[in-house]
Amino acid sequence: MRPGQNAVGAILADGWFAGNVFSRGQKWFGSKLRFRAELFLEYEDGTSEVILTDRDWRGAEGPIREADIQAGEAYDARREIEFSRPGFDDQKWHPVDLGAEIKPAVFEAYPGIPVRKTGEVKPIAITEPKPGVFIFDLGQNFAGWARLKVSGNAGQKVKLRFGEMLNPDGSLYTTNLRTARVTDYYTLKGGTEEIWEPRFTFHGFRYVEVSGYPGKPGMDAITGVVVHSDLPITGSFESSDHSLNRLYQNIVWGQRSNYLEVPTDCPQRDERMGWMGDAQVFVHAASYNMEIGAFFTKWMRDVVDAQHESGAFADISPNIGTQSASGWAEAGIVCPHRIWKAYGDTRIIDDCWPAMNRYIDFMVGRSRDGLQPPLGTYGDWLNVKAPLDLGYITTAYYAYDLKLMAEMAAATGRPREAERFEKMFDQVRAAFVRAYVEPDGRVKFPTQTAYLMALRFGLMPDEKRPAAAAHLVKAIEDRDGCLSTGFIGVSYLLPTLTDVGRNDWAWKLLLNHRYPSWLYSVDQGATTIWERWNSWTKEKGFENPGMNSFNHYAYGSVAEWMFRTAAGIAEETPGYKRIIIKPAPGGGLGFLNASYDSIRGSVKTAWRVKDGGIELDLTVPANTTATVYVPALDPAVVTEGGVPAAKSAGVKFLRADDGAAVFEVGSGSYQFVAAP
Numbered sequence: 312m313r314p315g316q317n318a319v320g321a322i323l324a325d326g327w328f329a330g331n332v333f334s335r336g337q338k339w340f341g342s343k344l345r346f347r348a349e350l351f352l353e354y355e356d357g358t359s360e361v362i363l364t365d366r367d368w369r370g371a372e373g374p375i376r377e378a379d380i381q382a383g384e385a386y387d388a389r390r391e392i393e394f395s396r397p398g399f400d401d402q403k404w405h406p407v408d409l410g411a412e413i414k415p416a417v418f419e420a421y422p423g424i425p426v427r428k429t430g431e432v433k434p435i436a437i438t439e440p441k442p443g444v445f446i447f448d449l450g451q452n453f454a455g456w457a458r459l460k461v462s463g464n465a466g467q468k469v470k471l472r473f474g475e476m477l478n479p480d481g482s483l484y485t486t487n488l489r490t491a492r493v494t495d496y497y498t499l500k501g502g503t504e505e506i507w508e509p510r511f512t513f514h515g516f517r518y519v520e521v522s523g524y525p526g527k528p529g530m531d532a533i534t535g536v537v538v539h540s541d542l543p544i545t546g547s548f549e550s551s552d553h554s555l556n557r558l559y560q561n562i563v564w565g566q567r568s569n570y571l572e573v574p575t576d577c578p579q580r581d582e583r584m585g586w587m588g589d590a591q592v593f594v595h596a597a598s599y600n601m602e603i604g605a606f607f608t609k610w611m612r613d614v615v616d617a618q619h620e621s622g623a624f625a626d627i628s629p630n631i632g633t634q635s636a637s638g639w640a641e642a643g644i645v646c647p648h649r650i651w652k653a654y655g656d657t658r659i660i661d662d663c664w665p666a667m668n669r670y671i672d673f674m675v676g677r678s679r680d681g682l683q684p685p686l687g688t689y690g691d692w693l694n695v696k697a698p699l700d701l702g703y704i705t706t707a708y709y710a711y712d713l714k715l716m717a718e719m720a721a722a723t724g725r726p727r728e729a730e731r732f733e734k735m736f737d738q739v740r741a742a743f744v745r746a747y748v749e750p751d752g753r754v755k756f757p758t759q760t761a762y763l764m765a766l767r768f769g770l771m772p773d774e775k776r777p778a779a780a781a782h783l784v785k786a787i788e789d790r791d792g793c794l795s796t797g798f799i800g801v802s803y804l805l806p807t808l809t810d811v812g813r814n815d816w817a818w819k820l821l822l823n824h825r826y827p828s829w830l831y832s833v834d835q836g837a838t839t840i841w842e843r844w845n846s847w848t849k850e851k852g853f854e855n856p857g858m859n860s861f862n863h864y865a866y867g868s869v870a871e872w873m874f875r876t877a878a879g880i881a882e883e884t885p886g887y888k889r890i891i892i893k894p895a896p897g898g899g900l901g902f903l904n905a906s907y908d909s910i911r912g913s914v915k916t917a918w919r920v921k922d923g924g925i926e927l928d929l930t931v932p933a934n935t936t937a938t939v940y941v942p943a944l945d946p947a948v949v950t951e952g953g954v955p956a957a958k959s960a961g962v963k964f965l966r967a968d969d970g971a972a973v974f975e976v977g978s979g980s981y982q983f984v985a986a987p
Contacts, residue, residue: 312352316397319362321346324378324511327572331381333584333631334490340629343412369404378511381491381581386507388500389465423609424540426572428455432535437528440481445521447533452517452839452862454568454578455538456495458508463525465501470494470523473516475579475861476847483520486856491581499525513538515568515579515862517838539571542601545908548873551901552822554830559873561833563600565840565864566593570601573610573629577842577860585613585628587642588692589865592802594646596870598653599880599907607650608659614643615666622673624666626687636687637705638799641712643670648715651722654910655886660719671716671732674709681742683709693843694797695790695827697758703747704799707764710739714769722885743770752778759786760800766811767803780811787816793827794820802868809876809895812969817872818898829869840867878905878916883938887911892929893940893971894918911935923987924948933978938965943985946972950984 323344324330325337332339350362373392377385393399435450447457452475461469473493476484485493493514497507519533548559569575573585574593590610597603610628617630624640627633644667647659677684685701717732747755747765752775754761762783765771771779787794796804808817824830827844835848842863846854853859875881879894887909896903896918904917912932919926931937941956943949949972951959956974963975972985 318395318397320395330379333582335631341412368407369401370407371404380512383492383494384509384512385496387498424542424605427541428536428538429541430537434530434533438481445528447519449517449535453537454513454515454571455536456509456514457519458534458536459497460506460532462504463499465499467499467525468523469497472520473514474518475516483518487859488580539567540606542606545602546599547906550903554833557833558829561837561839562867562870565862565867566597566600568862569864577863587626588639588798591642591645592798593864593868594649596868598649599874604650604654607646611663618666622669624670634687636689637708641708644712644715648719652885657723660723681739682706682746691760691797691799695795697795699758699760700756703756706743707768710736710770711768740770753782760796763800763803763807767807798865801866805872814895814897822898840864880907880914880916888935890914890935890937892937896920896925925985927983930980931976931978935978937976939974939976940971941983941985943972948986951981
């Protein structure tokens with residue numbers, strides 16, 4: 312506020328509400344854009360005044376001629392108006408419509424993390440595939456927009472198109488964008504250097520095609536602006552393997568690109584929706600990379616709002632009229648569970664408890680002797696020639712849901728419900744074993760994902776787990792030592808191998824460079840996680856453009872294993888009051904350093920393989936304790952701070968456990984050394 316007269320104004324655009332949504336077109340949620348505000352003024356003499364948006368407000372079109380998330384933004388600088396200033400003459404403007412479209416109108420403070428500009432990316436090269444058409448290579452795929460710097464005459468129009476890849480002839484590749492136009496226009500007002508960036512769109516891109524530019528643009532004509540929900544970065548990961556480091560960077564860039572208001576599947580084509588399956592398989596990895604508590608608290612409101620009347624969770628939230636599907640609906644239960652475990656906050660469980668119960672009731676109603684008929688059609692999405700029976704997937708997830716519900720009920724003071732869900736889990740597990748598990752530990756549908764779900768969800772009888780684990784490894788060997796899992800199975804692959812004592816195979820799969828594998832796309836030049844392992848290859852070029860995103864984070868779920876097992880950072884109790892430090896050196900790596908800024912402070916581990924032994928540095932935050940597993944066959948060879956670990960101040964020896972010496976430590980920094 313300034314002495315004298317003041318003015319306030321607003322700019323509206325279609326956004327998610329009335330713009331293009333998925334393949335549904337425009338105005339899916341509504342068409343009447345509304346702005347409502349209360350300006351509360353408190354004066355020095357103690358009096359106050361409230362200025363409301365009412366019939367005295369007026370509206371008009373301005374320089375923004377088009378604004379759509381998928382289509383792009385068009386801006387005519389010749390029409391700029393300094394309307395938010397005292398004395399502006401709005402007599403030619405029109406009265407505003409106060410009518411609400413959605414009734415009853417529900418208003419609430421925004422509960423999440425705002426979308427903000429979080430960084431900039433400079434071009435690394437400019438090419439001119441056709442005269443007057445310039446391609447700026449920003450060197451990194453990301454979500455956001457381009458800032459344009461230009462000088463020219465009034466009325467000249469600059470066209471900006473965006474893409475993730477180039478065609479063989481060097482032109483912009485846009486086929487995978489489907490119906491999304493992804494084009495911005497800027498019309499110059501002329502006279503001086505002009506700098507412009509859009510307000511109401513975003514793109515997923517690495518390359519910017521510029522045409523209509525007055526003259527030949529320099530490297531500073533385009534700057535990439537990184538945009539996403541402004542979540543603090545909480546993880547760091549570095550190792551002696553450069554490809555693995557690039558993979559981690561790709562995972563984080565994928566999360567930054569797709570955690571934009573909702574956890575989208577991709578930021579570039581005519582989709583950009585809150586796909587539930589992608590969200591639930593990635594949420595464990597996401598919680599290491601960024602502080603996601605507030606982001607998911609907000610999104611779970613969308614999930615609850617999108618729940619079908621039947622009790623089924625939708626496959627996309629906010630809902631755009633799509634189905635429910637096993638593995639996708641599970642986000643309604645898996646995500647609150649993970650937020651509780653990561654941050655120790657049970658409020659999200661209480662907030663979602665009625666909706667989660669409705670979903671379980673829905674599943675109970677369709678259960679047949681403990682088994683579930685197929686729910687949805689996705690299955691193990693984008694598996695590599697290893698489809699899995701939908702009834703198997705749905706039943707396994709039903710059991711997993713019950714298991715998580717029992718844990719959350721116990722954590723929130725609901726003992727009777729915890730007992731009920733535990734009994735239901737036992738019943739479903741028994742039905743699952745009868746229907747799908749053979750006497751020798753094989754499963755009826757022997758894909759990698761089938762074994763992973765049975766083992767990871769606790770459905771395989773204890774006496775058959777060793778045999779089932781051997782069958783899992785055989786299923787990997789039968790694929791020439793490569794994975795065959797899709798979106799669902801890939802998130803459980805390495806954690807399950809660790810569960811069954813096969814970290815050797817987990818390292819082999821993580822560091823594999825052959826198709827299909829995580830490092831295969833890295834070798835093809837990926838700077839984010841791709842939707843397909845072979846979205847583009849040096850030998851064959853592009854995969855099916857109808858479903859081929861180059862920024863699709865689901866396969867990045869492997870970051871959970873990279874932190875939890877490779878680096879050895881995990882919560883022993885929700886919210887990291889008690890911490891587990893249990894690194895698993897392997898893969899031929901010489902060193903690995905990682906840190907995680909937990910809700911209680913920074914947890915750090917750094918291990919090095921030296922002279923046949925292991926050095927382990929770690930930091931434990933204040934007011935916490937950690938159980939530390941130092942790889943060593945004999946606890947007597949372990950030192951801390953240069954003295955025998957069992958005699959070191961603040962270190963308590965607990966036991967020898969499966970090739971590790973186990974200690975308890977309090978907050979502080981420690982250096983353990985295990986001699987060969």
